[in-house]
Amino acid sequence: MKEKPYADPYVAGVGLGLVLLASFVFAGRGLGASGAFTRIAAAVSPANRQLPTANDSWLLYEIAGVVVGGFASALLAGRVRREVERGPRLSSASRLGLAFAGGAAMGLGAVLARGCTSGLALTGGALLSAGSWIFMFAAFAAAYAAAPFLRRAWR
């Protein structure tokens, strides 16, 4: 099956916003992602039980849904493919190593901040939480500052 192009970003964004709004209305809370990792970590490591969202099973079901929904969308558009996405100058192994390292750094950042792009930036952004906007600005600023040093990995 031929790959279909991605949706218009504004249309997809409004769709995502309606999902977030539905979550406010029907669940009384927004979306999340890093909290699901905290929840699983707490299940295997006693030291992680002191972190918030350690008992938050809602996020587990939600993230399971994300995996199913993401797969379904890609399947319908012919975009499911085994590959390692990387910059043109990067080997597959280096890309996987960087992916792991970047993921680990985000893990630390998300624990400190008590959330990530989903639970803080999107959810708290829409609810005008001050801390969420601090997180969002800090994350964007740091990403722009780091990007020139990582040119070799992506360009």
Add this chain to the structure above:
Amino acid sequence: MITAFAIGIAFGFALERAGLGSARKLIGQFYGTDFTVFKVMFSAIVTAMLGAFWLSRLGLVDLSRVYVPETWLLPQLAGGLIFGVGFVIAGLCPGTSCVAAATGRGDGAMVVLGMFAGVLLTGLAFAPLRAFYESTSRGALTLPDVLHVPYGVVVCAVVVVALAGFAVAERIEKRA
């Protein structure tokens, strides 16, 4: 539980539709070639913000019952900075890495594993971090509280800033 799963499905579906399961697409944001991240994020924030604002204005939804992420000034500033650097190294964020992994991408799966390792290690090394982690708590602080202006004014301001941002993003993309 069913609600959580259903909302998750819609969330994952929307992320994949937008192309946010692709690291190369996401990373274009930071090299000025593809502003999908900003466009999707801010149209989502504006949509949900306006929806929540008007539903509560019209008395259809009690917004005070929705959990607002609490503010912890320094941990969220530092966490955001570390997260941003990690994001450019990884090319995906926690939610989008799950989508990337689900659609067959090995790099997505590695971000998921790295994220898990990072959370696990932070938990194990939490004792020296605790004082910082629990500092500068401000509770459910919102931008209207900080700026001492009515909620609706901030809502309007966010809409204006987002629209201006979209216009700038379109101009830069056209040039690139």
